[in-house]
Amino acid sequence: MNRRILIIEDDSEILDLLIIALEKQGYNALGCQNGMDALRQFEQNPPDLVLLDIQLPDMDGFQICRHIRNVSNIPIIFISCLSDGSDVILGLELGADDYVTKPFDLYQLFARIKANLRRAPIFNRGAFPTVSLDPQNKLQQPNSETQRLHFGDLEIDLIYQRAVVRGKTLALSYKEFSVLSLLAQKVNQIISEDKLHHWIWGTESNGDTRTLRVHISNLRKKLEAYPHLPSYIRNIRGQGYQFVWES
Incomplete structure (x- = not known):
């Protein structure tokens, strides 16, 4: 079963790049460019992991992270050009598991995705056993x-x-x-x-x-x-x- 990754990114070039790259790695990648579409997609097709940008046109990534954490504990990785310490800490305090800053190396991102998925094996999406x-x-x-x-x-x-x-x-x-x-x-x-x-x-x-x-x-x-x-x-x-x- 291919692991499902939801990418929430408003930059169409970055979004297309991530979808193509992740699908080549064997993932089922879904993309959204705004918060409302992302939350709708999340409810209709629950993913195994979320890649979440902070700056979005209708709501910020912090709001989306807070909503997801109210209903699920799936891994969330922030991807953002905002590398300021306060932004990173706020994202983690809201329940994100990890973060990468733009521009990022694709292979480093793949490694981080793999690490987070490995520590959250499929068990009934959103509820994972520990080790x-x-x-x-x-x-x-x-x-x-x-x-x-x-x-x-x-x-x-x-x-x-x-x-x-x-x-x-x-x-x-x-x-x-x-x-x-x-x-x-x-x-x-x-x-x-x-x-x-x-x-x-x-x-x-x-x-x-x-x-x-x-x-x-x-x-x-x-x-x-x-x-x-x-x-x-x-x-x-x-x-x-x-x-x-x-x-």
Whole structure:
């Protein structure tokens, strides 16, 4: 089954280039040049991944990202000429998984698409299982013995990618849940930013740990009763992050 990619880009030349290039890579590429058509296409033909420009004629990419995140956790990659840090961070805070800036190298983009799709296998579009870590830190699918993790009021279901805290199911993106589940499976161990970023975004990523920090911040806002005084996910200065739990 060919993976379906929705491209939302108002520049017709770039859109046509991406459609042709992605179809040559074996993807089923669909293109839209404005937000309303994109949202309509998203509802009628749910994609496996979205490439999303920020500057569009009728609404900006941030609005589209927010709408998609209200109904789905599929991977979203921003493609934009806006490389300003605040724009990048806003996109990530709204739930985007990654970003590339124009002009971009097509093969780098292909690698980023492949990495995000690999971490979001087909499972019922929009709901993806996560992965766990074996003792050698290799990614593997969760088994029946490790499919649920319990930490007091927090339950993490690795199969259905669901986290429930204080009786409330958290609305987590795929990347947010991946960060939470990987940290929780290494409870009380400190994981460096570089290692955690590599596990979640892969070697194809741009290596910008700012992306990870934004996802950690988003996760704390949803998970922690007091995000400014986190009890689960702590930053160990100069070392990395730690999921803290004392049974």
